[in-house]
Amino acid sequence: MNKHEFFTLFFEQFGYSNGVRIFFAPGRVNLIGEHTDYNGGYVFPAALTFGTWAAVSARTDGIYRFRSTNFPSGADTNVNELAYKEEDDWANYPKGVLKELIQMAGADQAQLFSGADILFHGNIPNGAGLSSSASIELVTALALSRTAGLKIPIIELVKLGQRAENRFVGVNCGIMDQFAVGMGKQSHAIMLKCDTLEFQYVPVKIDGHKIVITNTNKRRGLAVSKYNERRSECETGLSIIQKQLPNVKSLGDVSYAEWEKVRYAIEDGTIRRRVEHVITENGRVISARKALEENDLDAFGELMNQSHESLRDLYEVTGFELDVLFEEASKAPGCVGTRMTGAGFGGCNVSLVKEESVGNFKQAVAANYTARTGLEPDFYVCEIGDGTKEITEEE
Known part of the structure; x- marks a missing residue:
């Protein structure tokens, strides 16, 4: 406009x-x-x-x-x-x-x-x-x-x-x-x-590639309640870790090496998985910056994939539609990396796609996602x- x-x-x-x-x-x-x-x-x-x-x-x-x-x-x-x-x-x-x-x-x-x-x-x-x-x-x-x-x-x-x-x-x-x-x-x-x-x-130097956001068009009905639940679980995990590492103020301060030493203290498997996601995801962000600085888009894409898998398996905030979208985007033409973005339980997926493959990517993902979910996705090819x-x- x-x-x-x-x-x-x-x-x-x-x-x-x-x-x-x-x-x-x-x-x-x-x-x-x-x-x-x-x-x-x-x-x-x-x-x-x-x-x-x-x-x-x-x-x-x-x-x-x-x-x-x-x-x-x-x-x-x-x-x-x-x-x-x-x-x-x-x-x-x-x-x-x-x-x-x-x-x-x-x-x-x-x-x-x-x-x-x-x-x-x-x-x-x-x-x-x-x-x-x-x-x-x-x-x-x-x-x-x-x-x-x-x-x-x-x-x-x-x-x-x-x-x-x-x-x-x-x-x-x-x-x-x-x-x-x-x-x-x-x-x-x-x-x-x-x-x-x-x-x-x-x-973000991604010459020859595009950022493609795909909307699942699944209403995010669980997002608020599960968001509050995850916050509470992380706060519980932090309080346990602080007994082992008194100087830690947040989970974002805990390195993976420190986590390996104190993870035994969290007996509840669910709490342990939530904390594991946060600490490994934090490390992925640091690695992602390095990958971009080195113009290694394949490494960046792999970190995106790992992020989704952690959100699916450890943090459990993806849901059926986002997981189907991840699976279909991962195998679609030209996809370098893909993951859910946002709170989860619906919403969007973000993918890094080779520019010449964007049309085929959209066509393949749309057909397969709709066949499996009955929903039609929307695509947004984005600029920063x-x-x-x-x-x-x-x-």
Whole structure:
């Protein structure tokens, strides 16, 4: 969608288009490093070129009107009456961000948030696990802070987005999604240590290859309950390890050599498998960075495969559809590596595919996946783009 079309939609929604500014926040894909974020480990996400746009214009009456081209519902709220309402659905995300912005501004600057009309438009597949919620949070945070005249650093908006999802929406997510969406860089992945926020941009040089995301189109009904269950299991495992290694603050601090020495202390087989996944997955992220730096895409692809197998066998968050997709993608033409991405139990798979084979890859995977599951997958051939920003006249 170009800027002129977006201005037209804003006019149709609100009856005017003067004073409108446009902002963008991408979706993200995690290339490797799954379920390590809330365990203080490494992740390896990249921002995508599709995401969420927001057209915004300031008001002076304290009213915020949230609308979307993607959903029929919206929400109007007074700046002094920001409360979670189930009937507001998706609009609770920008409402939560606004509440956090006002708290961050403090009493001296809270009056700067005097109202706004904001129209969202997204092209992230809904429910695919590519961070549509973090995209909405970050585009709202940048749009409303800049409209209020505040130049808050993006890294602070990243933290604010996570707080909004934790406190207002009530999802106990880690920071990876907001960080990748906010801090993304074109043609680079981000190697991020989630507990310290230390990070490094790693060039993704995959000439002759494409990143292909495949949506299972399986609704992720178990994701939230199983996510909370896995977090609890990992916390139990960490508490046992800390009795052996008192200086360890998170599972992300435990090397594989240390794990081999203390694994005997965890008697429960399920807890032991969960911890084994986190520690080995953390090591795979470190190896993946090295593989990319050495331009060894075969090694990178093999690490992707190992990641899925660990998520399937040790962490048990894949499910039938994702496993079928992994099996069919693995044997499809030109596939260098493939794995589930996101929370699991549906959602998406990410594959590294030779460019000349993308058409045959999609055809083979679609036919075989549908034959086995009865579902039709969707494919997205992706580019790695920049993080959250304002769209200026030049763009």
